[in-house]
Amino acid sequence: MSMTNLKKTRTWQSVWGSLLVAGLLVSGSLSSAEDADGFQLWVASMRQEALALHVAPAAVDATLNQVTFLPRLIELDRKQPEFVTSFSAYVNRRINPRVVAKGKQMAEDYQGVLYVVEELYQVPREVLVAFWGLETNFGGFMGDIPLASALATLSYEGRRAEFFKRELLNLMRVVEREQRYDSPVVGSWAGATGHMQFMPSTLLKYGVDADADGKIDIWNSYPDVFSSAANYLSQAGWQPGKPISIQVALPAGFDYSQAQWQLNKPVSEWVKAGVAGVPDSALGLPQAAILLPQGYDGPAYMVFPNFDVIMQWNRSINYALSVSLLSQQLRQDTYTLMMPPEPPALSYQQMWSLQEALNAKGFDCGAPDGFPGAKTQAAIRRYQASKGLPQDGYAGADIFSRLTTQVQSAQ
Numbered sequence: 001m002s003m004t005n006l007k008k009t010r011t012w013q014s015v016w017g018s019l020l021v022a023g024l025l026v027s028g029s030l031s032s033a034e035d036a037d038g039f040q041l042w043v044a045s046m047r048q049e050a051l052a053l054h055v056a057p058a059a060v061d062a063t064l065n066q067v068t069f070l071p072r073l074i075e076l077d078r079k080q081p082e083f084v085t086s087f088s089a090y091v092n093r094r095i096n097p098r099v100v101a102k103g104k105q106m107a108e109d110y111q112g113v114l115y116v117v118e119e120l121y122q123v124p125r126e127v128l129v130a131f132w133g134l135e136t137n138f139g140g141f142m143g144d145i146p147l148a149s150a151l152a153t154l155s156y157e158g159r160r161a162e163f164f165k166r167e168l169l170n171l172m173r174v175v176e177r178e179q180r181y182d183s184p185v186v187g188s189w190a191g192a193t194g195h196m197q198f199m200p201s202t203l204l205k206y207g208v209d210a211d212a213d214g215k216i217d218i219w220n221s222y223p224d225v226f227s228s229a230a231n232y233l234s235q236a237g238w239q240p241g242k243p244i245s246i247q248v249a250l251p252a253g254f255d256y257s258q259a260q261w262q263l264n265k266p267v268s269e270w271v272k273a274g275v276a277g278v279p280d281s282a283l284g285l286p287q288a289a290i291l292l293p294q295g296y297d298g299p300a301y302m303v304f305p306n307f308d309v310i311m312q313w314n315r316s317i318n319y320a321l322s323v324s325l326l327s328q329q330l331r332q333d334t335y336t337l338m339m340p341p342e343p344p345a346l347s348y349q350q351m352w353s354l355q356e357a358l359n360a361k362g363f364d365c366g367a368p369d370g371f372p373g374a375k376t377q378a379a380i381r382r383y384q385a386s387k388g389l390p391q392d393g394y395a396g397a398d399i400f401s402r403l404t405t406q407v408q409s410a411q
Contacts, residue, residue, distance in 0.1 A: 039069045042156050046165070050172055059176035063168070066184070067152045070145070073189045074157055087293035088342040090318040091325060094134055095337060100329045103129050106138045107330065113222050117210075121230035122240035128226050130326040134319070135197040142194060142219065143187035147171055151191045151200075167191050170200035177204070178215050194218030195225040198232075206232040236309045242285070244310065244324035245303045248277040250290070257381055257391035259290040259300070261317060262308075270302065278302065293317060294342050295394035343397050346372075350400055357403035358383060 043064055050060045085093075107114060107129045114125040129138075136142045151171060154164035171185065187193030191200070198207070198218055207216035208231050210223035217224045250259075251274030258265075264287045271278055275290070282288075282302075291301045301321060310320040329337055346354065348370040355368035358379045363386075365379035377393035383403070384391045 039156055043067055043152060046152070046155070046168065050169060053169065055169070055172045056176045058181055059172045062175050062181040062184075063148045063172045064152070066146070067149045068146075069156065070149055070153045070189075073145075073150055073153045076189050077154060077159060085318070086342045086345040087298070087318055087321070088339040089344070091322055091337075091339050094322055095326050095329065097335045099133055099137075100326070100335055102138060103133050103326065103330050106132070110222055110226075113226055117223075117226040117230050120227070121234045121238075123230040123233050123238055124327065126327040126330040127233070127244075127323065128229055129330055130323045131196060131229055131313070132225075133326060134322060135192075136195055139195045142197070143189070143192070145186060145189050147185045147187045147191055147193055147200075150187070150189055154191065164191060167200050170204055174200050174203055178217075195222075196229045198228065202232065203228070206235060232313070233309055236312045237305065238309050239305055242306055243282060243304050244306045244327070245291075245301045245321060246278065246282065248275050248290070248300050248302045250275060250300050255391070256292065256296045257385070257393075259292045259296075259392060260377075261289055261291060261303070261311075264289050267302070275300075275302070291317060291321070292392050292394065293321060294340070295396050296390040296392040298340060298342065346395055346397070346400055351376075351395060353404055354395060354400050355379075361403065 047060055047064055050064075051057065107125055111125075114128065117123070117128065118125050132138050148168070148171060151164050151168040155161050155168050171191075174185065175181065185193055188197060192198060193200075194203070195218060203216065203218060206228055207218060208224060208227040209216045210227035211217075211221050213221070215221075216228065218228055248270075254274065267278060267282050267285045267288045270288060270290065271283065282304075285304060288302050288304050289307075291303055292298060293301070301324075303320075303324075307320055307324065310323050311317075314320065325337060329335060351372060352368045352370040355365050355370075355376055358365045358376070359368070361383065363379040363383045365376040372395040376395060380395060380399055381391045381393045383389075383399070384393075387402075
């Protein structure tokens with residue numbers, strides 16, 4: 001089956017059903033000699049490329065000698081929870097009284113090193129612990145997949161092949177720098193590793209040997225773990241003493257088309273527009289945006305440049321808001337987070353159909369891909385404006401029902 005035909009396939013189930021019939025995604029999908037040879041030829045080519053880039057032969061061998069193809073990772077790469085889970089479900093799954101209590105205990109257990117790191121990098125300890133909790137449940141599970149095999153698989157057949165190929169090369173450089181020839185690096189299916197789930201490139205660029213033992217150990221050394229994370233945030237532009245986000249109340253008649261990430265205004269302008277709940281300490285800040293992660297009838301958050309820093313770590317609004325919310329709960333004496341209920345998010349199949357419907361109605365959102373990105377949100381806003389609806393750009397059940405029903409009626 002050609003990739004052109006796959007792209008034309010309309011539903012998630014039919015795409016994956018077709019692939020399964022073709023034998024591309026089941027366990028042992030490379031069992032035929034032809035496919036097995038294809039992967040091994042790719043590995044051989046990768047080896048030669050790494051050597052040409054002057055990666056030490058020992059590091060190349062340690063990385064590539066035992067790589068295997070992991071077909072399950074291809075499916076996982078297309079089903080990331082940041083894109084198929086509603087905001088309330090995403091937050092509730094990651095933040096609850098148990099998680100907050102454990103986070104507070106871990107912050108107390110490692111208060112010495114956290115104090116030093118906070119003093120050096122001016123990143124609050126609660127923020128570092130929030131990242132730690134969200135990434136690996138405070139080190140409870142850092143992943144057990146051989147990183148070389150994960151990155152090789154995603155380089156060979158993934159939707160972001162070039163990205164993962166670069167990370168595979170960077171993994172070889174990590175192995176070379178840290179002399180990890182006899183200790184294979186393991187981590188998540190997506191190539192991240194250690195307590196804070198760094199990609200190899202991130203480790204190379206931001207890793208810190210805080211305990212001065214000659215190695216950057218983000219798996220076992222807590223000084224290295226927290227210093228590396230704080231160094232990343234600091235170099236990404238962290239503003240000490242400034243908030244990440246605050247929940248606000250929007251006035252009646254608010255122009256919801258203004259609620260977009262990176263549509264920034266001085267806080268004073270938002271307040272003049274009737275936005276309430278802004279603390280005095282934030283009134284003078286020159287840059288803030290409004291987000292509506294559940295649409296116009298859900299909670300509203302004012303986000304600041306530190307939110308943008310977190311988005312560099314993980315480009316998911318749900319994730320960045322969760323870091324902010326968890327860090328806030330870690331600072332408080334009692335648990336106060338109450339998420340309003342929300343209908344389930346649209347599935348990949350429904351989002352694809354929604355994008356097709358937007359295009360069919362003349363609201364260009366680009367080629368359908370099943371993900372509610374910025375271009376899809378902008379198209380939804382244009383559709384909402386044409387119908388006199390609140391222009392929040394939210395890809396929810398109401399818009400899906402309106403658009404898909406209209407398209408079916410037109411047909």
